[in-house]
Amino acid sequence: MGNIVLQGATSGATTLTPTDAVTITATFPSLGGTVMVSGNMPAFSAYPNANQTLSNTTWTKIQCNTKIFDTNNNFDATTNYRFTPTVAGYYQINFAVIFVANGTGIVAATIYKNGVQNVSAQIPNNSANGSAANGSGLIYLNGSTDYIELWALQTSGGNLATNSTVGTQTYFNGSMVRSA
Numbered sequence: 516m517g518n519i520v521l522q523g524a525t526s527g528a529t530t531l532t533p534t535d536a537v538t539i540t541a542t543f544p545s546l547g548g549t550v551m552v553s554g555n556m557p558a559f560s561a562y563p564n565a566n567q568t569l570s571n572t573t574w575t576k577i578q579c580n581t582k583i584f585d586t587n588n589n590f591d592a593t594t595n596y597r598f599t600p601t602v603a604g605y606y607q608i609n610f611a612v613i614f615v616a617n618g619t620g621i622v623a624a625t626i627y628k629n630g631v632q633n634v635s636a637q638i639p640n641n642s643a644n645g646s647a648a649n650g651s652g653l654i655y656l657n658g659s660t661d662y663i664e665l666w667a668l669q670t671s672g673g674n675l676a677t678n679s680t681v682g683t684q685t686y687f688n689g690s691m692v693r694s695a
Contacts, residue, residue, distance in 0.1 A: 556586075556602070556690065557586055557587035557601070557606075557690070557691050558688075558690035559584065559585045559589060559590040559598055559689060559690075560582070560585075560686065561579035561592055561596075562579055562581055562679060562684075563578050563581065565679055566615070566677050567676065567677045567679065568675070568676045569669050569676070569677065570674055571620075571669065571670060571671060571673055571675070572668070573668070574667070574668050575666060575667055576596060576664055577596065577612060577667055577685060577687065579592060579665060579685075579687045580593065580596065583688075587601065595664070596664060597663060598663050599661070600691070601659070602658045602694065603656065603659070603694065604655070604656065604658065604691045604692070604694040604695045605653055605655050605656075605693045606653070606654050606655075606689045606691050606692065607651065607652075607653055608634065608653075608688075609649075609651040610649060610651070610665050610687050610688075611624065611649035611650075611685060612648050612677055612685050613645055613646070613647045613677060613679075613684040614646050614676070615645050615675065615676050617646070617669075617671045617675055619670075619671050619672055620639075620671040621637055621638065621639055621668075621669070621670050622637070622638060622647070622667070623635060623637035623648050623667065623668040623669070624636050624649065624650065624665065624666070625665075625666050625667075626650075626652065626654065626663050626664070626666075627663065627666050628661060628662070629660075629661055634650055634652030634654065635650065636648045636649055645678055647684075648667065653692065663689075
């Protein structure tokens with residue numbers, strides 16, 4: 516494959532015609548940086564396939580061991596239960612941890628970036644049907660060493676289980692929004 520050199524205007528539409536005669540139009544930004552196309556922007560969605568019991572007042576990593584999708588093979592669903600993207604950029608991260616019914620204490624969930632709390636959500640645990648801690652955030656990841664994980668906490672006074680009904684209750688997902 517050869518290089519493509521554009522001369523003239525630094526932004527606008529440029530038409531590329533590959534050897535298979537399919538016309539492709541690419542729009543390049545006038546700002547510096549990497550041009551991304553939808554096919555190479557990492558995204559993942561994972562969930563735990565079973566309930567997980569959390570001890571009282573102990574932050575615990577949620578074991579999202581089932582992938583719905585992982586477009587760039589960056590989510591470890593077998594050992595560390597973490598997302599380590601290989602493309603630097605800004606990622607929209609979403610999460611929810613649902614707990615079984617219990618009327619006391621609080622439930623909380625957080626995204627840890629490199630072992631440090633980054634985005635958190637907390638609510639009173641007062642539902643007869645279960646309580647949810649969910650949230651989202653835009654997080655910069657450097658594409659080499661940064662990683663994120665989903666952790667949760669509950670203060671019911673005893674052990675309390677999460678509710679992991681096929682990825683609709685407890686989940687962890689994200690997608691690259693923009694390159695660095």
